[in-house]
Amino acid sequence: MNKSKPDRPSKDESSAPPTSRGAKRKKRTRLKLLNSAMALFSRKDAQDVTINDITEGADVGFGTFYNHFESKDAIYEAVLFYAFDSFGEVVDAHLDRINDPAEKISTALRLTLREAKLKKDWGRFLVREAFSEMGLSSGLAPRLARDIDEGISQGRFKHGDIDLMTLVIGASTVGCISIGLGEDSTHPQLEEDKTLGQRFIEHALKTLGLPDDEANRLAIVPLPDDDLSERAF
Template identity: 30%
Template sequence: MKNRSETGQSQRQPNRQRRKTRSALLEAGQHLFAQRAVEGVTVDDIVAKADVAKGSFYNHFDDKNAFADEIFEDIGRELELLIAQNNEAVGDPALRVSRALCTVLQYARENPDRTQALLSLGDRRASPVSPLNDGLSADVGAGLSTKRFSQVGSECAILSVVGLIAVTVRHVLSDAPLPDPVELASAMSAALLRVLGIPADEATILGIESASAIVASGARC
């Protein structure tokens, strides 16, 4: 008869192997979705990349769409957490939005594969009411309710922020020659704030402040 410690060890080993397999699948999916759209990736591609049996995929995920959703949500949560951390002591909605853009840009520079996968799965973020946009929605709502933002409605403001951040990140991940990342971050932050109704001079100052605090300092992403 096995003693208690042997039984506990035998139970932990399958759990450890299960976590290892799940991790391998998610890592493989992230890499593949960074290169191709969901429609261009098959379950066979995923298990081959992860080097696991095909049946293992369905032990962890119902189908490819559920698998893609989990990768998207995992990366999105990571980014939302970083934005929240970088904005923890910031009350001004304009500065919070500006720093959010800089955080995503810095994250893209440090995590190009994960960021490209997020963009590839970006149709799941199209709705401004997506749970992944809760923080952004709150900041935009605060800016509108206090008249910090003007000349734009809530939905338009959220879509403008999401769209401009996505365009900036795609540019960073492209093969095109890039300007200094601090200059790019400050310029795009200022442009975003101007869309939200912040005066040009103030938008420029806030953009420079955000880029200096997050991109120039290499804030951990």
């Protein structure tokens, strides 16, 4: 399975508003196929998933698949794009309202953890693909590096190794998602007063150089209420 960074979907596929019932129906069918594919790819290696598996999960006919995607590789690349780049762009829309790079990092991490908990297939897929070429070159990773760089430039952060801090915080985010997806089983860290995610974000901000009280405050700033992963698809 080719995991190179996929081309951005065309405007017709991703952003053009449906103008007819047929176009709306086609968009809904495409979404069903993408959701089915993500659910399968989040649990199995791509080579173990068939097009028939995807269409059965979407409850559409086998031939319908080819009205939307040329191949299994094509839908795999589309899922990669929507899981990483598209979600990252939606998060960026929220970060544009924030000036403080420390609050940007806290918000981006917390939005990611929240969406992974709300959309478990999405979270599992992120965990599986986080260290792939696509995962490292898009989505959270480059945005995290950007905001760390901004914080260092402004004197907000004291730690100067952008690559190392991006790796440490990014990998810890994946770890928190992985543990969070297993919350139905008892985990001692999840039984304490603070959630694992909150403690992780506090620690990440402190590691970057924020004072304890400020890191603790930014870890609980109210988040937007909207469902980002739904819009990302």
